[in-house]
Amino acid sequence: MVFESHIGVVAFPFGTHAAPLLDVVQRIAASAPGTLFSFFNTADSNRKLFNTCANIRIHEVWDGTPRDQVFTGSHFEALGLFLKACPHNLEKAIGEAEEDTGLTICSLISDAFLWFSCDLAEKRGVPWVALWTSASCSLSAHMYTHEILQALESGVAERDEHDKIQPLIPGLEMATFRDLPPEVFLDKNPSPLAVTINKAVEKLPRSHAVILNSFEEIDPIIAKDLKSKFRHFLNIGPSILPSPIADDKSGCLSWLGKQTRPKSVVYISFSTVATPPEKELVALAEALEACQFPFLWSLKEQARESLPDGFLERTTSFGKIVSWAPQLQVLAHDSVGVFVSHCGWNSIIESISSGVPMICRPFFGDQKLNSRMIQDSWKIGLRIEGGVFSKSGAMEALNRIMTGDEGKIIRENVNVLKEKATTAVEPQGSSSKNFQKLLQIICI
Structure with a gap:
C-alpha cells in the first residue's frame, strides 16, 4: 500500500503507559487509512502489546540496557538507563523509519513524560501532541508545582493531611498537600521519574495539543483551567483498552x-x-x-x-x-x-x-x-x-x-x-468533537 503521509509515535515503555498510547493511535489510524504510523517503543514493552491496524508499524528502540546481556536490575534502574539513552536512540529509530518508507514524519505524538519529543518535533518543524496518561487532576497538580512549593516555602501551608491546596489549584478543593504526587516535591524526591515529569511539565505548554483518555464532564473546573494553559487541551475519552482473550481460561x-x-x-x-x-x-x-x-x-x-x-x-x-x-x-x-x-x-x-x-x-x-x-x-x-x-x-x-x-x-x-x-463519546459529545479537532491538528 502507498501511504500519503507519515506520523511518528513515541511510547514511554514503563508501567501501563504504552498501551493507552497505542490505543489512541489505533483510533486515529482507523480514521486515516492513507497515513502511516510508526510506533517507537522498546522490544520488551512491544511484546506486551498487540496491534491489528495495517497502517501502524511497530519499531523497536534501544532501552539503554547493556546489549546482548540479560538485564537483572530493578524497574527504576531500567527507567534510568532508558532515559539516559534518549533521545539519541529515538532519533536513530525515526531516521531509519523515514529512510525505509521514503516519507518524512509530518507530526509527532508521544507520551507526555517524553519531554524531549518537544525538541524533536520543533527541530523538524512539525506539530507535537502529548498524551497525558493519567487524570486531569494530576496534570493540574504538576502544572501548579511552582505555586505549591512557594506556598510551602513561605510557611503558608504545611505538607500534611490537613492543609488543603485550594485555592491554589482550581477544582482540587477537597485535596490536601499530602495527596499530591510525590514527584511534585522535586527537592524531596529527585528520582529520574520526578526529574522527567518536571521537565515534561515545562515543555507541555509548547505542545500543539495535550490529550487525555478522559472526558471534560468529570472535572469541568479543572478542564476550563487547563484549557487556558495549553494551545489545545483535549479530553478524547473514555476509550477502553480491549482485553484480548480467546476464551475464559481463568474461569x-x-x-x-x-x-x-x-x-x-x-x-x-x-x-x-x-x-x-x-x-x-x-x-x-x-x-x-x-x-x-x-x-x-x-x-x-x-x-x-x-x-x-x-x-x-x-x-x-x-x-x-x-x-x-x-x-x-x-x-x-x-x-x-x-x-x-x-x-x-x-x-x-x-x-x-x-x-x-x-x-x-x-x-x-x-x-x-x-x-x-x-x-x-x-x-x-x-x-x-x-x-x-x-x-x-x-x-x-x-x-x-x-x-x-x-x-x-x-x-x-x-x-x-x-x-x-x-454521552461524551457520542457523535456530538465533547470527546468526539475533541477527537475531530485532534485529527485537524495532526493534519489528517
Whole structure:
C-alpha cells in the first residue's frame, strides 16, 4: 500500500503507559487509512502489546540496557538507563523509519513524560501532541508545582493531611498537600521519574495539543483551567483498552455467571508493578473471610504465599483467586458490586465506564490524589482507612458499599458519571468533537 503521509509515535515503555498510547493511535489510524504510523517503543514493552491496524508499524528502540546481556536490575534502574539513552536512540529509530518508507514524519505524538519529543518535533518543524496518561487532576497538580512549593516555602501551608491546596489549584478543593504526587516535591524526591515529569511539565505548554483518555464532564473546573494553559487541551475519552482473550481460561466469567445476586461480588486487582505487603494481604484476606461476600481476586502466584494458612480452603465456596483476570469483562459483569483497586487511571476509567464503585488502596504517583477525587470529589468510592489495609478498615469499607445506604448513593453517583462518559463519546459529545479537532491538528 502507498501511504500519503507519515506520523511518528513515541511510547514511554514503563508501567501501563504504552498501551493507552497505542490505543489512541489505533483510533486515529482507523480514521486515516492513507497515513502511516510508526510506533517507537522498546522490544520488551512491544511484546506486551498487540496491534491489528495495517497502517501502524511497530519499531523497536534501544532501552539503554547493556546489549546482548540479560538485564537483572530493578524497574527504576531500567527507567534510568532508558532515559539516559534518549533521545539519541529515538532519533536513530525515526531516521531509519523515514529512510525505509521514503516519507518524512509530518507530526509527532508521544507520551507526555517524553519531554524531549518537544525538541524533536520543533527541530523538524512539525506539530507535537502529548498524551497525558493519567487524570486531569494530576496534570493540574504538576502544572501548579511552582505555586505549591512557594506556598510551602513561605510557611503558608504545611505538607500534611490537613492543609488543603485550594485555592491554589482550581477544582482540587477537597485535596490536601499530602495527596499530591510525590514527584511534585522535586527537592524531596529527585528520582529520574520526578526529574522527567518536571521537565515534561515545562515543555507541555509548547505542545500543539495535550490529550487525555478522559472526558471534560468529570472535572469541568479543572478542564476550563487547563484549557487556558495549553494551545489545545483535549479530553478524547473514555476509550477502553480491549482485553484480548480467546476464551475464559481463568474461569472468571463462568464463575461470575454462577453468582445468584447482582452487584454481590467484590473484585480485587492491583497494578502489575505493585502488590500490598504481606501484612496487608493477610488483613484483606481476613476481612473477606469475615464478611463472606463473594470475591474474585486477581493475585500473583508468588503473593498467594502470604495469605493466611487455610484461607483458600475455607473460602472456596464463595471466593475465587486467579493469576490474571479479563478486567474489562469482569467489571462489565452484572454480578460485580465493587472494585478494590490501586487507583491507577486506566482502572478508574474502566470502573466508571462499567458503573462499579471503588475501594481505594493507592501506592504511588498520582494514585493517592486519584483516591481523594474518588471519595470526596466524585463520591464514587471510599479510601481505605489509614491508607493501608487492616482487617477492621477493609471490613468497614466493604460493608459501607455493599450493604449500607451510603453504598446505594455511591452506586448512583458512579452511574451518573457513567452516563456522562457515555454521552461524551457520542457523535456530538465533547470527546468526539475533541477527537475531530485532534485529527485537524495532526493534519489528517
